[in-house]
Amino acid sequence: MKLKIAITTGLISLAMQAQVPFVKERNHINLTDWIYAKGINFNAQKNSFDIQNWQAVKVPHTYSMDAINAIGYYRGESWYRTPVTIPQSMDGQRIFIRFEGVGQQAELYFNEKKIGEHKGGYSAFCYEITDLAQANKPNLLAVKVTNEPDFKVIPTVDKLFNLYGGIYRPVQVFSTPKTNIDPNYYASSGVFVELKELQKDLATIQIRTHLSTSTPGQNSTINYTILDAKNKVVAQEKRTISSFKKDTILSENFQIKKPILWNGRQNPHRYHAEISVTSNNETDKINQSFGIKTVSANADTGFHLNNEPYRLYGVAMHQEWEQNGPALSDQQHQQDMDLVDEIGATGLRLSHYQHSDLTYELADEKGILVWTEIPFVHDYSSREDGNAKQQLTELILQNYNHPSIFTWGLWNEVRAHKSKNEPCVLLVEDLKKLAHKLDPNRLTASASDRGITGNMENITDLQAWNKYFGWYGGKYGDFAKWLDEAHTQNPTIPLGISEYGSGANIKDQDETINNKPFGIHFPEIDQTHGHEITWEIIKDRPFVWGSFVWNMFDFSVAGWNRGGVANRNHKGLITYDRSTKKDAFYFYKTNWNSEPQLYIAERRNTNDHSNPTTVKIYTNQPAATLYLNGKKIETQKLISDIRIIEFKNIEHQKGNNKIEVKAGKLSDEINWISP
Incomplete structure (x- = not known):
């Protein structure tokens, strides 16, 4: 039984899919110790090349931390070298080398001979080196890397996220018998x-x-x-x-x-x-x-998993930390996915590129449905067709068996202003055909920042929209009118929200000064307020097939100077360094995570409180009790459908005040200072 996919009131897909790291099951070595030099170095693959001034680094590694810490960042060539000792156990076998990701393009040399190249910064690639490898002798592996923008390679620009350079994901050499399950087929499991x-x-x-x-x-x-x-x-x-x-x-x-x-x-x-x-x-x-x-999306009843309604909500996520850029350890990937799990997300949009193998494995394990995509974003050159198809092929084949993946994303905010004959439109039509040829059971998706209908819109099986009411214009509550009108006027189109949200700097707590979306002051209280309004609107409209907060974590966009910190997109629910969960994180956790929750909101706004004031909490417990300086003040039942209780007109003393709230076995407390 094959189900045909069509844009009607119902979209249906059969899917099954988790990829165990097949390299680890074979005889393998991890290549972690390298030397590195930034800049153009002719013939750096030669054994005789002078490496006296090269720097020792550990892979995963990026040479683009200046994108986070400086104004303007290096976009150009760098070289990596490492000796490779082939163990005796691999002698007589077929030997391969696999890179999980190199940003953004790589040329590979083994014992001075070029063995291949790869264009695309987010997918894996693999080459056989059997005929070049020498067992129990030193072999030289050299890699020329560049993160310079290329109009033939997606993404062609870095307006939405940084084009980091470096060998920022693991590298392994492994061996197989002479007859094998082919690891060279697009670096997949075979x-x-x-x-x-x-x-x-x-x-x-x-x-x-x-x-x-x-x-x-x-x-x-x-x-x-x-x-x-x-x-x-x-x-x-x-x-x-x-x-x-x-x-x-x-x-x-x-x-x-x-x-x-x-x-x-x-x-x-x-x-x-x-x-x-x-x-x-x-x-x-x-x-x-x-x-x-099985999954399906219906224009009236939203998302279905295994023929049952399943509310699909969650977050979008980039893979980078302030401390490391994109060169993350397994522990950091694990921590990020644990946080996505903690917030209670049922869906995860992996923006805007193929993520690490481990991320998909953890999504499989935790039961989080994944929208994963290629980096066809924002602008196009009309000459990226071949590379876009290559990266989509790699994305699908390398992640084919992951059950968490429900859709392949084909584009984000790519605009065709003139007609349906523009190169970007024709490319998306080709990408959709390719996706269904490679994987006949999954849906395709895209994210638009334009109208409901247009030249690019509704080509993919699922369409979603990036909407920032209250941030880039209008009011947060305008989301309701837009959704209702879009649904009424386009009754056969399933509606998804691929991005929504607002920025917040946790050091900015003065809600009287707000310079959104491009200024210096992004008070956290405003972000929280926006999410409270927007989530209430979305949750009451089951026809929304999926919604994804932008973004789970703050991340870097080089050249931005907004919200009081350079090179930063502040729309995350958690800070870039992962040290602080913003109030909005706890708001969603209270609404999405069924475990008992209690959290005092606006806890960083500890000074200059009016008197009397309001104490706001998030809880999913039936009632909560407020204590001020050890004295019981009030008990309230939870009646809010977005799980907010507000204790109003609370008189407090000058100086320090201990605020404590209890709900069942839970308690939370903070200190406020009153002038």
């Missing part, structure tokens, strides 16, 4: 699990395995074992492979009885496929996890 049909008590899946050999063998075998989350075998198959000379694709169908669906946060159940190929008495084996699910 295994693709597709849901072909789903009935009540039976799921039919197809496993496509890309095989490669450098030494043809006779009577090779491939073994499949599928296990559920409790490691119970649900299907098995062993097949003999007739002789093949180089590369081949094997397809095998399996039936899973009484399938357990991957059901978001409620039950993110994953199956595991163990696949091994044996030839000439050598075996290559990998594991791929996947999930079984």
Whole structure:
């Protein structure tokens, strides 16, 4: 059963998809210690090149911290070198090198010979180095990197986020037997699990395995074992492979009885496929996890997961920290996803590019539905077609089996002002066709900052809009009128909100001075107020198929000078250094996370309170009690549908005041100073 996708009142997709890091299952070494030099260095791949003044660095590494800390940042070439010692255990095997991401373009040299290049700063790439590698001898790996904007490579500009340079994700050398499950097929796992049909008590899946050999063998075998989350075998198959000379694709169908669906946060159940190929008495084996699910978006009833209504709300997220730029450790990726989980998000938009392998794995595990996208953003040159298709192919094939991914994003804020024949429109039409050819079961999506209908709008299966009422103009409450009119006037178009929000500097607590959106003062109280109004509007309109706060974290945009900090976009719910969760974070956590919550809002506004004043709290408990300087003042029941209680007309003393609130077993307290 294949479901056709069409823009009607209902959009339906079959999807199943988690990619275990297949490199780690093989004999491998991590390349972490490098030397580095900024600038143009001719023939730096040569062993004889003078490296006396090069700097020792650890990968992940970026050379673009000046984008965060300075005005204007370096956009140009740099070089990295590292010695590679191939262990004896890899001798006689096929040897590969895989980069998870290099910003933005890379040329690779191994033992002075160019082995390849890659254009695109966010996807992985892999090359075989078997014929060049010398076991138990020093080998030289050299990489020329550039982050200079290129009109043939997306993104062509850095107006929305920085084009960081460097080897900012892990690098690994690994080996396989001469016949393997092909790691060179777009740097993917080489295994693709597709849901072909789903009935009540039976799921039919197809496993496509890309095989490669450098030494043809006779009577090779491939073994499949599928296990559920409790490691119970649900299907098995062993097949003999007739002789093949180089590369081949094997397809095998399996039936899973009484399938357990991957059901978001409620039950993110994953199956595991163990696949091994044996030839000439050598075996290559990998594991791929996947999930079984269906998703749909309806113009009237919003998002559905496994044919049941499922409110899809959450955040968008860039991958960078103030301390490290994009060169993040596994622990930092884990912390970011733990925070997304903590806030209670059911959806996550990974803006505006392919994110790390670990991020998708954690989304699979936590049950968070993911919109992931290519960096086709803002401006276009009309000559980026080939690279956009390359990056979309890599995005899909490298992340095919992740159950969390429900849509492939094709563009963000790209504008076609003249006609539907503009190059960007034609490119998106091609990208949609390519996405469905590579992955017939997932939807495509895009994010517009223009009108409901237009030259670029509604080409993708899902359309969403970036709307900032109350920030770039109008009032926060204008969101309601826009949504209602858009829904009434376009009753067959499912409406999504890909971005909304406002900026806040936590050091700015004077709500009487507000210079939004381009000035110096962005008081936190205004951001909080905007989110309170906007979320109440969205939650009461189930026809919104998804909504994503912009942004989970503050991030850098070089050249900006807004909100009192240079190079900063302040729209995050958490500060750039991850040290402070803003009040708006706790507002959403109280509304989205079902665990007991209690938080005193406006806690950084500790001075110059009027007398009497108002104490505002967020809680999902049935009632809360306020104490002032140890004395019980008042108990209120929760009646707000956005989980706010306000204790009004609270008289307090001059000087320090202890504010304490209790709700059930929860308590929170702060100190206010009254002049």
